[in-house]
Amino acid sequence: MSKPVIATTSLAGCFGCHMSFLDIDDRILELIELVEFNKSPIDDIKKFTKKCDIGLIEGGCCNSENVHVLKDFREHCKILVSVGECAIMGGLPAMRNGIPISECLAEAYLNGPTVSGNEEKILPNDPELPILTDKVYPCHEVVKIDYFLPGCPPKADLIWLTLVALVTEDELQLPYEVVKFD
Amino acid sequence: MSQFVKFTIDGTECMAARGQYIVDAAKENGIYIPTLCNYPGVKPKGGCRICTVRVNGRLMTACTTPVAEGMTIESEVHDIVELRKSIVELLFVEGNHFCPGCEKSGNCELQALAYRFRIMVPRFPFQFPLRRIDASHPKIIKDQNRCILCKRCIRAIRDEEGRSVFAYRRRSSRVEVVVDPKLGKQLTDELAQKSMDVCPVGSILVKEKGFITPIGSRKYDHEAIGSDIEHIRMTKI
Structure with missing residues (x-):
């Protein structure tokens, strides 16, 4: 029997959730017995090579590329899991919500206290660059998400217990301490 | 007229002083009814509605409703938990x-x-x-x-x-x-x-007092809100 396939990605996140994932320590050896990885920064596979069973999404959607990747994940994964506060509610990047984009860009590239050397007053406009969305969207407001793991980052135990439950199809029993929003 | 009244919360027989609000009476009987806008020593407002319970078939806020003889109170039932x-x-x-x-x-x-x-x-x-x-x-x-x-x-x-x-x-x-x-x-x-x-x-x-308690020693790091009230009940039994 082939192993369940996992894919992971970081959208508008800080990779902290992936770090927390690695925090399962030596259980990673057990994990590699249980599952196989596909598109993920962990094995550096850039494109889906097959359909996956579980997709772990870190970070919300702050630009067109995030939306594209998220939709790609929805297409290729049977189960999508929002991992961390950014994926669930936008998190730190969502603090720009409510502030007009022109103001954000002006602060970052024109008027901010750390701006130097941009004499021509150019805002990044290369057609290759993804376009910023009007606000940062939680993943479940863009595609259907099946499960949510809160935390900043979610505790390694929470990620581990969830993955084991999904792979073994056992009921998930979570101790009180494991689910925290910070 | 007796000073005490008998009533039930989710089928558990309880007793409390006449005139006590349902949340406080429940607390004395080791039953936690969640509250948010309520604060000990401050006149209850009944604003947030999180303490909603069903009293004799009718939804009431437990922080503003006094207990009365023979009341049947429902708290931890599916529709009320969903409402909270x-x-x-x-x-x-x-x-x-x-x-x-x-x-x-x-x-x-x-x-x-x-x-x-x-x-x-x-x-x-x-x-x-x-x-x-x-x-x-x-x-x-x-x-x-x-x-x-x-x-x-x-x-x-x-x-x-x-x-x-x-x-x-x-x-x-x-x-x-x-x-x-x-x-x-x-x-x-x-x-x-x-x-x-x-x-x-x-x-x-x-100001200048943020993050003063380290993670792990904060109020709700290890114990759920209301568990202190429920512990009283456990020790009573």
């Missing part, structure tokens, strides 16, 4: 509650209720309202992003003459709680700390 959960979820999407960056995280009652109810994600769309942070006061910060308008500070923080130091400003969806510009000037260190403690969320913060 949805209120907490609505509060989360209505404001800007960025728990990871909040000084009150771990000591926050709104967050603690979400933990207790096992809310992983609110089922309503986030509103991301544009709210301001008022740090003009020398002792406290008033962060409107986190305010849930429970009125606990308005009701509890008063000067020697009994005047409220905090007040509502504007109306309807634009309403906010602010420090009274005149009375706020006399805010003592003690009252400033009390106002931070009274606030169930991280909307009132004493």
Whole structure:
């Protein structure tokens, strides 16, 4: 029997959730017995090579590329899991919500206290660059998400217990301490 | 007329002093009814509706309804638990509650209720309202992003003459709680700390006191909100 396939990605996140994932320590050896990885920064596979069973999404959607990747994940994964506060509610990047984009860009590239050397007053406009969305969207407001793991980052135990439950199809029993929003 | 009344909560027979509010009577019997806008020693308001229970078939707020002889009270039943959960979820999407960056995280009652109810994600769309942070006061910060308008500070923080130091400003969806510009000037260190403690969320913060308790020793790090009340019941049995 082939192993369940996992894919992971970081959208508008800080990779902290992936770090927390690695925090399962030596259980990673057990994990590699249980599952196989596909598109993920962990094995550096850039494109889906097959359909996956579980997709772990870190970070919300702050630009067109995030939306594209998220939709790609929805297409290729049977189960999508929002991992961390950014994926669930936008998190730190969502603090720009409510502030007009022109103001954000002006602060970052024109008027901010750390701006130097941009004499021509150019805002990044290369057609290759993804376009910023009007606000940062939680993943479940863009595609259907099946499960949510809160935390900043979610505790390694929470990620581990969830993955084991999904792979073994056992009921998930979570101790009180494991689910925290910070 | 007897001084005590008998009633049931979810089928458990209870006894309490006549005239006690249902939340307090339940507490004495080791039963936790979740509250948010209620605060010990402050006149109950019945504003947040999280303490909603069904009394003899009718929905009432347990913080403002006194117990009476023979009352049948339902609390931990599916539809009421769902109602309480949805209120907490609505509060989360209505404001800007960025728990990871909040000084009150771990000591926050709104967050603690979400933990207790096992809310992983609110089922309503986030509103991301544009709210301001008022740090003009020398002792406290008033962060409107986190305010849930429970009125606990308005009701509890008063000067020697009994005047409220905090007040509502504007109306309807634009309403906010602010420090009274005149009375706020006399805010003592003690009252400033009390106002931070009274606030169930991280909307009132004493300056330079953020993140003072390390992660792991905060109020709701290991024990769910209300578990202290439920422990009393366990030891009684």
